[in-house]
Amino acid sequence: MATYGDRYGAGPAFRPGSLALALGLTVGPIAALVMGLQITTVMKKPDIFEGYRVIEPPPPPPIKLEPPKTETKTPPIETVYTPPVQPLPLPPINPLPTTREVQPPNPGAAIGTSPDPTPAVIPTPIAKPVMVDAFIDPRYQGLLQPPYPPEEQRAGNSGRVVLRVLVGTDGRVKQVEKVSAASDAFFAAAQRQALGKWRFKPATQDGVPIEQWKTMSLRFVLNEQ
Template sequence: MYADRYGKSGIKPGALSIAIGLNGAIIAALIFSTPDIVKSIDKTFIARPIPLPVDPPPLPDPKPKTETKVRTEQRVIDPPPRQRPTLTETVAPTNTGNFFEPGPPGLDGGVTGGTGTIEPPYIPPHVPVLVGARPDPRFAKAFQPAYPPGERRAEREGRVTVRVLIGTDGRVKQVERVSAASEAFFAATREQALAKWRFTPATRDGIPQEVWRTMSVSFVLDDAD
């Protein structure tokens, strides 16, 4: 068996009372000291409201820009008819360079300049009026030559074609042979044309002109003869 190292076991009443008393004193001290601690805490830490930064009120939306529309009226001003300028000098169509052309009166009161080609006004080509020579009806009976006597006796008939140059006075100036049935027929026709034939002269724009004309003459025997 072992001997008790610490003496007799068990709880001593005196020690228990001391322990309870100490614990009660500690608790009482804590209870009565609590207000002082709270007061000291209240005095030490004073809660003050910290002002928080307040956001500035939102700015009002900017007013939308109002576009001012200016109503413009376009008026078409008919310029007065431009008169064709009178050219005092001949200008080649291919001539190019700087030139000034007067603007319509009443618009800007000035002239406009530019570069371009000066062309003369268009002139349509002139078509001359030609009128051919015609036999003068007043001399119609004089166009038939006299029948050559030798051809009459031989009872030969024939036809002669000649070219005659008609002058500005209507008279025949030259006679050229084209064809003839005989020399006698051509001679009679040539003599009659130079002496008796008369024409209304040909004209070009009303001006008499010399022209060539082809004429034919027939020699026919009359049954009465």
């Protein structure tokens, strides 16, 4: 009778069939793997194609470019017609000069005058217009000098004023322009006097009254007042 130690202490029994099966399962895949690597590493030899030699045609000759031809036009030849020169006819030969008939003078015609004289046209001289300048009306001669400006009189100043006045056709002064003045007060006094008191005989052209500018001069002196 076997003891407990004999059952569990002894090793397994050797089985040859199991060993062969185990080797087959292990070696088979390895052999298959090695054979596959050898098959895949075999390279296929490339096919070599042997063809025919191709002969290339020679290159075409270079094309020569010729310059464009220009047509030279010959100008037409003009023919000028020259008429033949004919000799001038010679005057007739007259050995004896002919006598010229002299007409008798016209007794009714005056000597040195043409038989039908044309009367000369004498231009009529154009008369120049008769101009008469304006002048002070003698009736207003005493009103020429204006009153002395009080401020200039108190200051003891004297002076001179030159005016240009436009005399109208009625003899009155229409406009006054200052040429020169010693002071504005002197000019203002002279302007008021000219516009209000001065009277002229108007200028005339062929007897017709016209407007005219005149230059007038005044002096303001204290000892004459």
